[in-house]
Amino acid sequence: MASISTSIPLIRFQSNSFKLTNKFKRQILATGLDFRPEIRLLNCNFSYFNKKYRKKERDFVFRVCCSSSEDSDNKFVGNEVEKEKDIVELEKPVGKLQETVDSIAPILFGMKKHISTNVAVGLCLAIAFVVISIREYLIRKSRSNHHGSVEDLVKRGQLRSDRRGISRPLKYDDPFNNPLVKVSKSNSTVEMCGKVYRLAPVTLTEREQSNHQKRRSRAYQWKRPTIFLKEGDSIPPDVDPDTVRWIPANHPFATTVNDIDEDLAQSNVYQKRGVPFRIKAEHEALQKKLETLQNEQKLSKLVIDPGSVKDFERPFKSFSSHETQDGNDSTPKPDGSVNSSESTTSFDELQKP
Amino acid sequence: MISLQLHTINPNSSSLKTSSFPISTSSHYFNSKSLKPHFKSTPYNTSTIVSVLQWNRKPQLAGETPRVVVITSGKGGVGKTTTTANVGLSLARLGFSVVAIDADVGLRNLDLLLGLENRVNYTAVEVLNGDCRLDQALVRDKRWSNFELLCISKPRSKLPLGFGGKALIWLVDALKSRQEGSPDFIIIDCPAGIDAGFITAITPANEAVLVTTPDITSLRDADRVTGLLECDGIKDIKMIVNRVRTDLIRGEDMMSVLDVQEMLGLALLGVIPEDSEVIRSTNRGYPLVLNKPPTLAGLAFEQAAWRLVEQDSMKAVMIEEEPKKRGFFSFFGG
Ligand SMILES: Nc1ncnc2c1ncn2[C@@H]1O[C@H](COP(=O)(O)OP(=O)(O)OP(=O)(O)O)[C@@H](O)[C@H]1O
């Protein structure tokens, strides 16, 4: 019953609110719907409440739209009552009830004391609505503002659509709680990728886990080898034989011979910038060769100017090159690739005549 | 057969780390990245049962970084490399920086699974020899720039074992102290077997993921390897059961995941179903977890990665497929 009668003010507003913009109408409908449960609760003096509520709504409409005077308000109300009567006649089953509603109506119209509170409520609702609509607008705007995204690169064929993932906001998608994973209410089944599976809880306890650990520590006693030796080698004096791992001499993937010593390998790994050790060594060897050649042929005029060499090598300088370089400043030792190509060209020129 | 972490079963006791997840920090983190402004920072509701997209949830990294995780199995061909590639890329997709080290000397194929085979010019062996610097040997994935691959050696070269596992420890140390910051995860793809390659690969690790299939041969090797890892002081060992077929379990032709757990006594990190998409993704060089829409195995890998981040384990497993309940009018085509 209650729901039928409350639907009437909604109808009325739809027919009457020609002055309202779409948005306002929507807002009113929304508030009307919000009130519905309350009305159902107050079943006893339902008709009274209904009128009061209706009046509240109307006041709100007028404050928002044109802030009309009181008498126009009343006229408007009269109009509405008539219209409502028409509606009531159409709806026979609720006719009786609506008649009582209308008979109480004029009494209620005299109650002006609610108006001040109604103004406040209306104002609050209006402000809230304006804020909400502005927020909505801003969100829509930012959402549609996607020009120049990676999507465009895909459209232009610069990026393969299946090879990109970086721009997907799926980044923080919870894999336990996404649309493809649905757990049933009883937690006994789960639906994944369209298939339903039965679930069983994991029963492993801490004690079982530690029992397994104990069993394993009895079964497998092991000390991780820390040194690898080729089969046939002798064990170094300070090494615990238990920690030696013997590698067959013909092991397909492993070798125990290192052409580089441990400290150097470590510093190679830790090197952050500069020319890698091996490359530098090769350049230095080449440079040495060139120098000896130059000394032999006594062509001192074609020696590269040491000053310019210094300029080139600065960016390539690294910690290990300093020791070799500090001793003899007089002889140039370029180690950059630019220098080496330059020196080889000069070397070619030397050979020509 | 994929399992879920059921927040719904017992939100308080199921996993402390998950339920005590600080919402404010996560949403703050999220907002600072500001992917989409309209996400509401609603609290992570542990009591919801129907699935809702939780855009603001990000797994909370537990433990000290870098987390050095070795992925091992004992038996060959059970899916270590597949797991490394998929879990690694899932982690990268969740926003963590990841360095995957292919320690499978001689039989390396992680680069193939990732589709990076053409970009591996230098390996760790060249770094040790001084042919290049470490940063030159790291191959950065173009799809996820916080994912990097480091191969130990070229297919035809031999790994110099003279330093034992020290070389890997140096590599991890150097990664820790590099300029752009230490990676969150260093994942090591271990070779099969328990000889020199295995010993080298586990040296820098402080946790392990044991990959096994639900068959007795793989399980025996897994038990052995777990014993060795425990002897070596790696206590945090979780297992991933791979290639599970629900149709075979129902017919009692295959051990169920709970049987496997009964035998090994290890916490479950994930259960991966047998999925033909795995092979297809290998052929493409495009890990499964990047597939859209995700497949069963992809979802399972993603969940395993999620648990790895939070140092969590599974609380319930999927046992068998159930015929989907059809509505009364379903025979009309509904
Ligand atoms: N869940 C799965 N479903 C179907 N096929 C799978 C699955 N997991 C792995 N495979 C297949 O198993 C094969 C071996 O996988 P993978 O290379 O990852 O194993 P591995 O343990 O790294 O092997 P190895 O010991 O040689 O390094 C691959 O061909 C892969 O496609």
Ligand SMILES: [Mg+2]
């Ligand atoms: Mg492999």
